[in-house]
Amino acid sequence: MSLTIHHLQFSQSERLPWLCEELQIPYTLTIHQRDPIFSPQSIYDLNPLGQAPVIQDGDLTLAESGACTEYIIHKHGDGRLALPPSHKSYADYLYWFHFANSNLQPQILLLLQLSRVDPLPPSFARSSERFEKLLEVMDSRLSKNDWLAGENFTAADCMTVFSLTTVRAFYPLNLTGYQGILSYLQRVVQREGFKKARAKADPEMELMIDGKPPLSYMERMKKAGKM
Ligand SMILES: N[C@@H](CCC(=O)N[C@@H](CS)C(=O)NCC(=O)O)C(=O)O
Structure with a gap:
């Protein structure tokens, strides 16, 4: 098995095991623990920026979850979970795929x-007002569509869900009242690929799909006596 995903727990690298489970492609998962907040040396050994995810495939080492997602889809997934230019929802797919890391996450x-x-x-x-507007736009989209690109579950969903769930252990986003988003998250966690990835990558982490923000990462570390 040549594809290795380096996953930092409680991080946006969760996108990649989920993508691979959805694509049903083999991969080796190497888990790295935060130390206690930031990346451990083992991530710096792979990426001078100390950021996860990182993938390795033969001689290749690649970071940036968007780049890794496209690489995996096109090198190992026969283009599945991306929409082709001929698809009626191609532009929506592109918009929401890039929205995750170019707008929502920043x-x-x-x-x-x-x-x-x-x-x-x-x-x-x-910034809070602008962010509320952003959530309203997402909420409206997800009230009318099952998935971000429309009818099809795509890599745009794999890119986005971290910023509506796990990130809330670091910033207490309250999603109460955003029923379109909350229903979407319910659909996400029912997917077999999501369940399998979660069991392998972050088995101890709760789902974080309620409106109310979850316990913060710092509180978790304090409770565990790690800070
Ligand atoms: N744009 C990058 C961001 C990567 C990133 O910042 N990852 C965070 C995890 S959410 C990280 O590695 N943090 C640990 C650190 O900075 O020490 C991507 O999408 O891969």
Whole structure:
């Protein structure tokens, strides 16, 4: 088995085991624990930026979850879970695939940083308003469509779900009232591929699909006596 996924627990690298389970392709999963918050040396040994995920395939070592997703789909998955240009939902697929890492995730990270400034700067309120708008747009989309690209479950979903679930252990996003998003998350966790990936990659982590934010990662570490 040549494809290895390096997964940092409680991180966006969860996207890749999920993708591989959905594609039903073989892979070796190497799990790395946070130390206690950031990446351990073993991730730096693979990626000088110290970020996960990282995949290895023969002589290749590749980071960036979007790049890894496209690589896996086209090298190992016969293009499945991507929509081709001929598909009626191609543009939607592209939009939501890129939305995850180019819009949703950066806006959450901005809120996380601004929320730590004391006193809170006016830009925090502005960013929060903008983020609510973003959630409204996603909620509306998911109220009318089962999956982000439309009728088909795609890699756009694999790219996005981390930012609506696990990331909330780091920034307490409240999804209460966003019924389109919450129903979507229920559909996600019923997928066999999701269940299998979760059991292998983060078996001890709860699903984080309620409106209320989950226990924070810091609190978990304190409870476990690791901080
Ligand atoms: N844009 C990158 C971001 C990767 C990233 O920041 N990963 C985080 C996990 S969510 C990480 O490795 N954090 C540990 C650290 O920075 O020490 C991707 O999509 O792969």
